[in-house]
Amino acid sequence: MPTILLLGAGSDMAIAIARKFAAEKYNIQLAARAADTLIPQQQDLQVRYGVTVTTHAFDATNFTSHAAFYSGLPATPDITICVFGYLGDQEKAQQQWDETVNIINTNYTGAVSILNVVANSYADRKQGIIVGISSVAGERGRQSNYIYGSAKAGFTAYLSGLRNRLFRSGVHVMSVQPGFVNTRMTQHLTLPPLLTAQPETVALAIFKGIEKKKNVLYIKWHWRYIMLIIKLIPESIFKKLSL
Amino acid sequence: MQKRLANWGNYPAITSDENAFTQEEQLREYVVANTHMIARGNGRCYGDASLGEHSISMLKYDKMLAFDVEKGIMDVQAGVTLDQILDIIVPKGWFLPVTPGTKYITVGGAVASDVHGKNHHVDGAFSGHIIDMDILTGSGETICCSASQHPDLFWATCGGMGLTGVITRVKFGLKQISTAYIRQTQLKAKNLEEVIRLFEEYKHYTYSMAWIDCLQKGDSFGRSILIVGEHATPEELSAAQQKAPLTLPAKRKLTLPFNLPSFVLNTFTVKAFNWLYYGKNYKREMHKVIPYEPFFYPLDAILHWNRGYGKAGFVQYQFVVSLEQKDGLIAILKRISDKGWGSFLAVLKVFGKQESLISFPMEGYTLALDFPIRKGLFEFLDELDEIVLQYGGRLYLSKDARMKREIFWNSYPNAGRFADIVKQYNTNARFESLQSERLSLTK
Numbered sequence: 001m002p003t004i005l006l007l008g009a010g011s012d013m014a015i016a017i018a019r020k021f022a023a024e025k026y027n028i029q030l031a032a033r034a035a036d037t038l039i040p041q042q043q044d045l046q047v048r049y050g051v052t053v054t055t056h057a058f059d060a061t062n063f064t065s066h067a068a069f070y071s072g073l074p075a076t077p078d079i080t081i082c083v084f085g086y087l088g089d090q091e092k093a094q095q096q097w098d099e100t101v102n103i104i105n106t107n108y109t110g111a112v113s114i115l116n117v118v119a120n121s122y123a124d125r126k127q128g129i130i131v132g133i134s135s136v137a138g139e140r141g142r143q144s145n146y147i148y149g150s151a152k153a154g155f156t157a158y159l160s161g162l163r164n165r166l167f168r169s170g171v172h173v174m175s176v177q178p179g180f181v182n183t184r185m186t187q188h189l190t191l192p193p194l195l196t197a198q199p200e201t202v203a204l205a206i207f208k209g210i211e212k213k214k215n216v217l218y219i220k221w222h223w224r225y226i227m228l229i230i231k232l233i234p235e236s237i238f239k240k241l242s243l
Numbered sequence: 244m245q246k247r248l249a250n251w252g253n254y255p256a257i258t259s260d261e262n263a264f265t266q267e268e269q270l271r272e273y274v275v276a277n278t279h280m281i282a283r284g285n286g287r288c289y290g291d292a293s294l295g296e297h298s299i300s301m302l303k304y305d306k307m308l309a310f311d312v313e314k315g316i317m318d319v320q321a322g323v324t325l326d327q328i329l330d331i332i333v334p335k336g337w338f339l340p341v342t343p344g345t346k347y348i349t350v351g352g353a354v355a356s357d358v359h360g361k362n363h364h365v366d367g368a369f370s371g372h373i374i375d376m377d378i379l380t381g382s383g384e385t386i387c388c389s390a391s392q393h394p395d396l397f398w399a400t401c402g403g404m405g406l407t408g409v410i411t412r413v414k415f416g417l418k419q420i421s422t423a424y425i426r427q428t429q430l431k432a433k434n435l436e437e438v439i440r441l442f443e444e445y446k447h448y449t450y451s452m453a454w455i456d457c458l459q460k461g462d463s464f465g466r467s468i469l470i471v472g473e474h475a476t477p478e479e480l481s482a483a484q485q486k487a488p489l490t491l492p493a494k495r496k497l498t499l500p501f502n503l504p505s506f507v508l509n510t511f512t513v514k515a516f517n518w519l520y521y522g523k524n525y526k527r528e529m530h531k532v533i534p535y536e537p538f539f540y541p542l543d544a545i546l547h548w549n550r551g552y553g554k555a556g557f558v559q560y561q562f563v564v565s566l567e568q569k570d571g572l573i574a575i576l577k578r579i580s581d582k583g584w585g586s587f588l589a590v591l592k593v594f595g596k597q598e599s600l601i602s603f604p605m606e607g608y609t610l611a612l613d614f615p616i617r618k619g620l621f622e623f624l625d626e627l628d629e630i631v632l633q634y635g636g637r638l639y640l641s642k643d644a645r646m647k648r649e650i651f652w653n654s655y656p657n658a659g660r661f662a663d664i665v666k667q668y669n670t671n672a673r674f675e676s677l678q679s680e681r682l683s684l685t686k
Binding site: 010012015037040041043044047048184187188189190191 | 244245261262263264265266268269303305306307308309310320327331
């Protein structure tokens with residue numbers, strides 16, 4: 001049975017992804033900062049799907065620990081999905097450097113750090129699939145969340161470059177650009193229902209996207225066009241908008 | 244997030260601040276920092292029991308922690324729904340010990356309502372099958388309770404409509420089965436007398452309930468179809484079914500995508516019943532072996548059937564009176580029939596004995612039917628309440644959206660004791676629903 005590694009396994013999106021892959025008979029490696037909080041999820045996947053599930057402590061912002069974390073896994077995962085992210089508080093981040101650093105380190109530096117390790121391993125083996133969950137927020141900076149957006153923009157560019165590099169090694173890299181997803185991360189926001197995906201929809205799209213070897217995956221088709229329009233607005237006008 | 248919420252009856256509908264969680268610590272933080280909140284599962288209770296200013300959505304707290312396939316014991320977080328459990332346990336030869344008429348409810352909801360099923364006269368209510376459970380109380384403390392451990396908390400939580408705290412984990416025993424099929428018998432009864440006699444005659448059957456035609460008068464008053472069943476044995480299945488006795492054939496779900504004018508559903512049920520009564524079911528007695536789903540969950544086949552009652556919504560009225568008060572059952576059914584405001588069909592069931600603090604079931608007759616919301620309905624239901632009370636009966640809190648406070652306090656003999664225990668665990672009256680306010684249970 002193939003194995004999948006989920007980095008940031010405790011989020012609503014990761015829970016849905018784990019269930020989808022477990023239903024498809026993948027063994028699951030769950031990784032999050034506090035491994036003990038993953039135990040109910042581990043039990044759930046075992047009871048529901050009868051697959052092997054392991055839990056691992058992983059701190060995205062503890063960069064130096066990443067190599068040891070990866071080599072300590074019980075099996076090399078066939079697929080690695082980088083799910084973790086931190087929305088943070090834009091206004092707080094404008095005032096407090098700690099918050100800014102936390103947003104950047106979680107969404108960009110931490111992701112790059114662990115995926116460098118995974119990428120080198122997959123390149124050596126000449127196989128593997130890497131999936132990075134970025135965000136449409138990274139496609140153009142807006143005043144309401146540009147610290148988060150810029151970190152995700154960096155991550156999107158990283159994934160694109162990584163895809164280019166690993167193509168010749170037979171390693172596939174898929175970038176996922178979700179719009180609004182109904183999760184705990186967004187539950188304090190009022191989201192437009194038509195544009196908001198459920199975590200299960202994201203999980204299914206990722207599973208199918210991997211099967212079809214998609215390069216860039218938008219979750220709800222509207223988003224590709226919404227972002228296209230947003231990107232086409234001239235900067236002279238864009239800067240005056242309150243987005 | 245502010246959200247428009249209504250339960251299954253679409254009445255009442257309120258704006259509530261909804262919060263979900265996946266970790267117990269997140270829930271604890273939220274509970275100790277707020278008041279006016281109530282846990283909510285899948286919104287399948289009919290009235291306002293799980294509606295409050297702040298709503299704790301349990302649906303993401305849905306991990307199955309352990310399934311002992313040898314002993315038939317399930318241990319789950321309270322947000323898991325019964326349909327998810329059935330998917331796991333039926334193929335392994337187990338079934339829910341008790342199930343209501345829908346499988347789309349959470350385990351927490353099953354406990355908070357202390358649900359009953361067609362087997363109440365044999366197996367009791369859901370509470371009788373709980374091994375232990377965790378409640379996160381108003382102080383933020385999680386307490387594990389059972390019939391022997393913190394029994395006051397345990398009994399005030401079973402049927403307690405979420406007022407003692409948030410039910411977070413439930414461990415309960417399952418029922419062994421050898422097939423996913425039910426051997427069903429349908430019996431026609433000319434009138435109420437006959438169906439009551441048939442209930443008695445067929446009481447050794449594990450499952451029983453009857454559909455009553457509420458419109459008949461005179462000699463046919465209470466004309467019904469009694470449906471009884473047993474889990475089928477492999478020998479009772481067809482050759483094709485025997486190949487995979489624990490697996491049901493896959494089937495499509497229908498859904499009602501929008502609200503219908505309220506007469507549609509009634510017309511539909513009238514036709515369906517008459518078809519059963521006069522058409523296919525021409526014999527007095529009909530036997531067949533059917534999958535468990537249509538037997539237990541006939542209405543689940545149509546998702547959102549509640550929309551059939553239109554936008555104004557409906558209330559479901561369910562009462563119970565003791566076996567000695569058959570006159571009460573007749574009197575109430577007559578009032579309903581004369582008024583002609585209720586659904587054409589009502590469900591009749593005979594409950595067995597049950598010891599409990601605040602659960603709805605007691606030995607006797609229980610009748611349930613729908614009333615589309617209309618002008619004057621609540622006044623009429625108030626009159627019915629008085630008759631129920633007069634005959635020593637009571638109403639099911641999971642269906643209730645409008646009962647007057649005095650009716651509750653006078654009809655539930657342990658109401659005072661229940662309220663005292665709630666006070667003890669519901670620190671600062673943190674947990675409060677529209678229903679608990681209306682019934683003065685938390686004020």
